[in-house]
Amino acid sequence: MxxxxxxxxxxxxxxxxxxxxxxxxxxxGLAHDRSFMVVDPEGVYRTQRGDPRLALVRPEIGDDGDLLTLRAPGMDALPVEVDREGPRGSVDLFGVHYTGIDQGDPAAEWLTAVLGVPSRLVRVPPEHDRVxxxxxxxxxxxxxxxxxxxxxxxxxxxxxxxxxxxxxxxxxxxxxxxxxxxxxxxxxxxxxxxxxxxxxxxxxxxxxxxxxxxxxxxxxxxxxxxxxxxxxxxxxxxxxxxxxxxxxxxxxxxxxxxxxxxxxxxxxxxxxxxx
Structure with a gap:
């Protein structure tokens, strides 16, 4: 079976x-799966294809999705209060443009330190309607x-x-x-x-x-x-x-x-x- x-x-x-x-x-998909994405300063997605150190980032998210905690070896854990209402910005995923809600400077600075390249964290907006x-x-x-x-x-x-x-x-x-x-x-x-x-x-x-x-x-x-x-x-x-x-x-x-x-x-x- x-x-x-x-x-x-x-x-x-x-x-x-x-x-x-x-x-x-x-x-x-599964609750909270790929709700967030790391992007470069122009909003272009980052993945392990080009940034394998992403694998070191071990996020934890509460059941309600309100708190995301970022963890990585050698880094202090960073709690991020999830923003679902902020301004929408353009993001690029495989050459297709969607929108994302930036999760603030502390998360961006933390990810930049881990990856060694300027990075920001965005969240899928509630109205996301990707097909x-x-x-x-x-x-x-x-x-x-x-x-x-x-x-x-x-x-x-x-x-x-x-x-x-x-x-x-x-x-x-x-x-x-x-x-x-x-x-x-x-x-x-x-x-x-x-x-x-x-x-x-x-x-x-x-x-x-x-x-x-x-x-x-x-x-x-x-x-x-x-x-x-x-x-x-x-x-x-x-x-x-x-x-x-x-x-x-x-x-x-x-x-x-x-x-x-x-x-x-x-x-x-x-x-x-x-x-």
């Missing part, structure tokens, strides 16, 4: 995730694409076997920054073929394969690039027909609800793989 073995949200895009036992799934594409359209905060990223333990097991065959070392699931990790499927990459998934009261609709980038080569504990793996090995057997290498799948939220670790995962509709 397949079930949820991990739930993770990432309050600040590109920064460390938080493992939770249960969460509310909104139309835009995400793929086979099932939806919405999301500042996530790369669709609201929910699903991976599975069998998929990671296969990758580990391939890495070891080539004399490499296994990599942790954190390299792939999933929201939902599924265990119990009898074979790897079932998530590629699942078109509609029911988890408790929640229903997810398949959007697209998760095409992986250089973020997977960043050690999430040290904030340093760790070499060509796992991209090099994935390129040997996970090339997508539309280009790139895939690991995991992205889903839109068809029906919001509550999710918990241990919930059964049922695939209600199947399709073919896009590899």
């Amino acid at each position: 397949a079930g949820v073995v991990s739930l993770l949200h990432y309050p600040i895009k590109g920064c460390a995730g938080t493992s939770v036992r249960e969460s509310v799934l909104t139309a835009a 995400t594409g793929g086979e099932t359209p939806g919405t999301a905060g500042y996530a790369d694409s669709s609201a929910v990223l699903v991976t599975s333990l069998p998929s990671l097991d296969l990758l580990h076997a391939r890495l070891v065959e080539q004399g490499g070392e296994p990599v942790p699931m954190s390299r792939f920054r999933p929201n939902i990790v599924v265990g119990g499927w009898a074979e790897p990459h079932v998530e590629d073929r699942a078109r509609q998934v029911a988890i408790g009261d929640v229903v997810l609709g398949y959007a697209k394969l998760a095409i992986r980038c250089a973020v997977t080569t960043v050690d999430q504990e040290t904030g340093e690039r760790a070499g060509p793996e796992p991209l090099r090995t994935l390129a040997g057997y996970r090339r997508a027909s539309a280009g790139g290498v895939a690991f995991g799948a992205r889903f839109a939220v068809v029906r919001p609800g509550k999710l918990s670790v241990g919930d059964q995962v049922l695939v209600d509709l199947w399709g073919g793989s896009d590899l």
Whole structure:
């Protein structure tokens, strides 16, 4: 029987995730997921592709979302009272313009000290109405694409076997920054073929394969690039027909609800793989 073995949200895009036992799934993903984003002085997004030290930032957010605490090695913790009402400014996410609410100079100075480059912190405004594409359209905060990223333990097991065959070392699931990790499927990459998934009261609709980038080569504990793996090995057997290498799948939220670790995962509709 397949079930949820991990739930993770990432309050600040590109920064460390938080493992939770249960969460509310909104139309835009797990509560607080990618609600914030680090930007440069021109409002252009920062991610671990260009700023791997983002992995060192370990944000904590209260259930009500009113207080965000920034933590990083060697830095004093910084509490940030979340501003949802301030002036809206333009932000750039993958060349598309949205708006964000700046969270103030103390947060900007703290992030600049950690990253070593001028940075500011913005929050998704309440009226954010981003539309995400793929086979099932939806919405999301500042996530790369669709609201929910699903991976599975069998998929990671296969990758580990391939890495070891080539004399490499296994990599942790954190390299792939999933929201939902599924265990119990009898074979790897079932998530590629699942078109509609029911988890408790929640229903997810398949959007697209998760095409992986250089973020997977960043050690999430040290904030340093760790070499060509796992991209090099994935390129040997996970090339997508539309280009790139895939690991995991992205889903839109068809029906919001509550999710918990241990919930059964049922695939209600199947399709073919896009590899």
